[in-house]
Amino acid sequence: GNSVTQMEGPVTLSEEAFLTINCTYTATGYPSLFWYVQYPGEGLQLLLKATKADDKGSNKGFEATYRKETTSFHLEKGSVQVSDSAVYFCALSGRGSYIPTFGRGTSLIVHP
Amino acid sequence: GAGVSQTPSNKVTEKGKYVELRCDPISGHTALYWYRQSLGQGPEFLIYFQGTGAADDSGLPNDRFFAVRPEGSVSTLKIQRTERGDSAVYLCASSLTPSGGSYNEQFFGPGTRLTVL
Numbered sequence: 001g002n003s004v005t006q007m008e009g010p011v012t013l014s015e016e017a018f019l020t021i022n023c024t025y026t027a028t029g030y031p032s033l034f035w036y037v038q039y040p041g042e043g044l045q046l047l048l049k050a051t052k053a054d055d056k057g058s059n060k061g062f063e064a065t066y067r068k069e070t071t072s073f074h075l076e077k078g079s080v081q082v083s084d085s086a087v088y089f090c091a092l093s094g095r096g097s098y099i100p101t102f103g104r105g106t107s108l109i110v111h112p
Numbered sequence: 113g114a115g116v117s118q119t120p121s122n123k124v125t126e127k128g129k130y131v132e133l134r135c136d137p138i139s140g141h142t143a144l145y146w147y148r149q150s151l152g153q154g155p156e157f158l159i160y161f162q163g164t165g166a167a168d169d170s171g172l173p174n175d176r177f178f179a180v181r182p183e184g185s186v187s188t189l190k191i192q193r194t195e196r197g198d199s200a201v202y203l204c205a206s207s208l209t210p211s212g213g214s215y216n217e218q219f220f221g222p223g224t225r226l227t228v229l
Contacts, residue, residue: 004154014227022205043116043203043220044155080176087203098207098216 001028004103006090012109019077021106023064024091026071031092033057033066034100038087046077047088085110102111114138117220118204125194133224134191138156144187145218147203148178155203157218161187165213188209201225 007022020110023032035047037053048057053068065076087107091100117136125131137144142163147155157171157185161181172178176194181187191198 039221043222044205044218045220091154099145099157099160099171100218102156104152104154 001030002092002101004090004092004101006077006088006106009087009105009107010109011106012111014042014111015082017078017110019075019080019084019108021075021088021090021108023073023075023103025069025073025092027092027094029095030068031094033064034091034093035062035064035073035075036091036102037088040086043109044089048100067071080110081109082091082110084108084112116204116206116219118202118221118224119221120224122225122227124229126229127194127196129194129228131191131226133191133202135187135189135204135206135221137185137187137204138219139185140207140208141206141219142184143182143207143216143218145205145207146187146189147205149201149203149223151200153204158189191211191226194226196228199226199228 003026005024005094009025032051034049037045037047038044048059050057050066056065062077064073089105093100119134137229141174144161149155157177159208160168176192179189203223207216207219208220
């Protein structure tokens, strides 16, 4: 079946540091890949997505590239801000499925 | 416009009691989803409605869990004979009608935190 593995948190960084949160997946066929973000006290929000190999999703300075050869979709940001502190979830949706499979989430804490 | 809302935000109940959790989706969204999120885990799918009917209920853990959406808008998740293991955050999401195998963005509510004592 489908599964998503994320690096464990919390990830603690200083403001303006470079961020990488690793995500790898297992799926049959060619899934769509997503990053969701959950800010404190709020619901999950779609941050970015990629639907085919070598696609790069980007939003709010975050990027992730769909790497089929390594079955990865690592999230990166060049310079994090305190306001980026949140929990980040990697997810996939198999072709023809409307239901995403989520990873366990990675907490990011950014200090001033 | 308003997002997805869920009530109550917190619910504390005793083992064996019955609870109802409510979800108000975004107006015009025909698809509605329920998830359960345990501490330190990602959301786990429970059930998906397309309109009034449950298109996929494969994630419901057992027959104590039931959900309805009688008018194709508001949905209620019902849990009978609650157990301590049911304690979690229950999330609701809505989207436009998925079609052609494509993924329509799901918009999530803030969740209901259920604690079973």
